[in-house]
Amino acid sequence: MITNRILRLFTVNKLNLKNAERFYSQKNILHLHDRGMFQDIFPASHEHEIKKLLNNSPQCVYAGFDPTADSLHVGNLLVLMNLLHWQRSGHQVIVLLGGATGQIGDPSDRTTERTEINNMIINDNINSIRNNIENIFNNHKLNFWQNNNNNQKLKQPIVVNNIDWYKNINIIDFIRNVGKKFRLGTMIGRSSVQTRLNSDNGMSFTEFSYQIFQAYDWLHLYNKYNCRFQIGGGDQMGNIVSGHDLISKTTGNNVYGLTLPLITSEGGKKFGKSLGNAIWLSSNKSSSFSLYQFFMRTKDSDVDNYLKLFTFLKLDEIKSIINKQNLEPEKRYAQRKLAEQVTLLVHGEEGLAAAEKATAILYDNSLESLSKISADELVTVFEGASIYDLPIEPGMTAYDLAMRIKCFKNDKEAQRILAAGGYYINHSKIINPSEVLTPGIHILKNNTTLVRVGKKNYHVIRWLV
Incomplete structure (x- = not known):
């Protein structure tokens, strides 16, 4: 539920309606509360200052993505949507790729430590994720912004990799200059830390230090780009607060965090790769x-x-x-x-x-439709289908094909399923298993055949010609 303070932040003076409409459409990103986009803000006590910043001039906002896989997934999509809304409102967007923090592992919303990833895989993942993000921003510009009546030119997102600044930092200097800004009691009190400390697996110092590195990321972006805003999922509030505290202690200035609602599947599980239910944003992983x-x-x-x-x-x-x-x-x-x-x-x-x-x-159960796509596309459409490469043999029957691709365990099972009408070739029920495979009927003009056994067991044959 959107908090009352966000609703108050969006409230405008009715006497200045013309300016309010301009800010609504161009600068004041807080209008997204109408879409359920924001879960909470920090610090809540600086309502007037946040509203003034957003209304008076373009701001800079960032979100971070650790390269723990070679693609982002649909669970990351809401953060990208939010960044696009900032861009549409005239603000500068920064995308931070965690070449360094990805080697540490964010403990937020996890019960076990992440598996260590070697540097070569991390670099490959970063390149793939960068492509994900650039494709989405380009598709937005081509397909959603070009029809916008507003002539405002979009600011290109800045993409950074935090390994670029950590690789040159001396560890002693970092602990002395940055670590001393953090209080151990506060760090232990974070909910992500408490959850892990109370679990059977405990928590390593590596993961415990993650909040320091994310906080320093924000300080670096603040110093270089005057980045005053960070967005993230609801599970990132602790890390966002750490960044706010570090910047305020180091510079004496305020920065602000906004969290987004977590999108969950039926049953309340967070969408993510570790739960095995991810739909990836890369076409190489999910079509x-x-x-x-x-x-x-x-x-x-x-x-x-x-x-x-x-x-x-x-x-x-x-x-x-x-x-x-x-x-x-x-x-x-x-x-x-x-x-x-x-x-x-x-x-x-x-x-x-x-x-x-x-x-x-x-x-559409027509032969014409099946003939228009490739075998690989058939496998995509009929999820879980097996694919076979077979030579066309003269006189091959529908039964021969079924046994060749092991649709049935044995002849007894084959006879039972065939008698029940559970064997289909190209959507047509096979009544006579002895019928010879015929081009145009059983073998489509794209040299493929779709076999189904029962309701959901699909097999795709690519005929070698």
Whole structure:
């Protein structure tokens, strides 16, 4: 729930409505509370100062991403959306890639220590994540900003890697000059630390020191770019407060943190790679179709909120979409709009077109549709399908094919499933397993065949010609 202090921060003088509208659309990023984008702010006692800064001049904001995988995932998407809103409002965005902090490991919201990653993999991950982020910012500029009536030119995001400043820091100087600014009692009191200290696995000094490094990152960005704002997930509040305290003690000036709500799956689990439920933002790890289908499966109770969080559609347009959805919920109009917008942002026009084509194939049982895509695309559409490369042999029957790709454990199981009508080739039920495979019917013009056994067991054959 959005806090009352954020609501107060957004309140404007009704006598100055014209300026209020200008600030709403261009500078005062706090209008995003209407979309449920912010969970909390820090420090809460500086409401007037935050509002004045945002209204009077462009500000600088950053968010950090540690390279613990070779792609960001849908759980990171809300932070990127928030950064894009800052950019649209005329502010300078900084993306920090944790080449150094990724070697330490953020203990926030974890019960065990992260697996150590070697430097070569970290560098590869950084390059991949950088590509994720640059693609999304470019897709936004091409597909969402060019139609904006505002002639304002977007400021390009600044991408930095914190290894660039840590590699030149002497450890003694760092502990003496930075470490002395932190009080041990305060550090131990952080909820992320307490959770780990009370667990069976405990906590290493390496992870315990993470909050110092994230705090110093912010100090470095403040000194170099006058970066006064940091955003992060709700689990980052402790690290954000550490950064605020370090900067205020070092410079005597205030900085501000804003946290975003964590997006969870059904059952309340945080989306992330460690839970095995991640949808990746890189097309090499999750196809545009997978991302599209992820949002198509959004529950009706969540779709209004997701449209506000993950699209740039105006609130009155979202209201109209939801009203239309409520009239015919079975058509999933709102989910389709959500999936289109997110896929276009993450994968661009080509990715969206591929996702829509794959979706049509999933629900269209025609040979023509199956003939239009490749074997690899079939594997993507029919998730979990096995793929085989086979030569075309004269006289091969439907039964021969089933046994060649091991659809059945033995002849007895084959006879049982065939008798029950559970064997399909290219969406057609096989009544006579002795029929010979025929081009155009069993072997499609793209030299593929889709076999299904039961309801969900798919096999894709690539014929060698």
